[in-house]
Amino acid sequence: MRVAIIGSGHVGGELARAWAARGHDVVLGARDPGDPAVVARAASLGAGVATAASALDAVVAALGALRGTIVVDCTNAIAPGPAPRVGHTTSSAEELARRLPGARVVKAFNTQGAEILRRPVIDGVAAAGFYCGDDDDARRVVAGLIADVGLEPVDVGPLRNARLLEPLMLLWVATSRAVGSRGVALTLLRR
Ligand SMILES: NC(=O)c1ccc[n+]([C@@H]2O[C@H](COP(=O)([O-])OP(=O)(O)OC[C@H]3O[C@@H](n4cnc5c(N)ncnc54)[C@H](OP(=O)(O)O)[C@@H]3O)[C@@H](O)[C@H]2O)c1
Numbered sequence: 001m002r003v004a005i006i007g008s009g010h011v012g013g014e015l016a017r018a019w020a021a022r023g024h025d026v027v028l029g030a031r032d033p034g035d036p037a038v039v040a041r042a043a044s045l046g047a048g049v050a051t052a053a054s055a056l057d058a059v060v061a062a063l064g065a066l067r068g069t070i071v072v073d074c075t076n077a078i079a080p081g082p083a084p085r086v087g088h089t090t091s092s093a094e095e096l097a098r099r100l101p102g103a104r105v106v107k108a109f110n111t112q113g114a115e116i117l118r119r120p121v122i123d124g125v126a127a128a129g130f131y132c133g134d135d136d137d138a139r140r141v142v143a144g145l146i147a148d149v150g151l152e153p154v155d156v157g158p159l160r161n162a163r164l165l166e167p168l169m170l171l172w173v174a175t176s177r178a179v180g181s182r183g184v185a186l187t188l189l190r191r
Contacts, residue, residue: 003145004029004050008041010114011074018117018149020046067102070138072145073162074109076169084167093132093162106133106142107162110169112151113182120150120185127185130165132156154188 003019005012006029020026026047030038033049042049077085077092086092097105108131109117120127129151133139143153156165168186176182 001025001141001145003027005047008038008045008047011109011117013041013045014114014117015074015109015149016042016045016047019145022148024145024148065102066100069103070135070141071096071100071103071105072109072142073105073107076110076166078170082170082173084170087163087167089163091160091162091166093159093166097134097159104133104135104138105159106131106135106138107159107165108142108146109149111165111172112185113172113176115182116185117149117151119183122183122185125187126150126152128152128154128187130154130156130168130186132159132161132165134159152187 002025004027005016008016008028008030012028016026016028026045027050028038028042028045028047029051030042030049032038033051038049073093073096075092079085086095091107093105093107097103108129111130112127116127129146129149131139131142131146131153132155133142139155143155146153172184172186176184
């Protein structure tokens with residue numbers, strides 16, 4: 001699959017590494033695709049580099065119509081506290097979807113630290129990869145990408161449930177601070 005990742009930091013870098021290793025064709029969207037550091041990082045991750053606009057709104061505008069394209073939103077809009085910047089009546093995933101008419105937005109990869117993306121299995125149990133979105137086919141595709149990273153895909157239903165997933169990151173942050181380790185992850189027991 002051809003995957004474009006906007007950003008090559010902690011989360012984008014780990015996703016690029018995992019997906020490139022699984023044979024996906026990964027391109028990193030960078031502010032300056034000619035920056036030698038960016039080029040070297042992309043090469044070390046097995047990814048290519050392309051341009052990205054200089055702000056999320058500009059990225060959205062620059063990308064233009066994404067009708068039908070699957071867009072994975074892994075962001076967390078966090079205010080000082082930390083507290084959710086939006087929530088309860090909307091979510092950053094829904095706000096993104098509003099700006100991308102026709103795009104099939106799926107929320108995923110926002111409920112664990114980036115390190116977990118590199119080592120997703122703890123004591124034999126894979127961390128949960130919670131995801132939600134309104135398009136069944138897009139959810140299936142993203143479930144595959146989550147499994148490719150090594151997380152256990154957990155379907156959380158429609159995109160409006162990003163209102164629940166986005167605050168979940170704060171639970172992860174609080175827990176991580178309380179136990180003094182970023183090597184913690186959420187999972188879902190099933191019977
Ligand atoms: N870190 C975590 O553990 C974690 C876990 C779950 C979710 N998240 C969420 O995932 C998102 C990314 O987090 P991160 O920790 O990966 O951040 P990060 O390490 O700071 O990386 C952010 C990346 O986005 C790029 N970027 C930022 N602003 C940009 C712009 N205006 N135009 C183009 N590229 C831009 C940066 O490029 P430059 O290098 O050029 O600045 C960098 O490559 C955040 O919303 C965060 O809340 C993070």
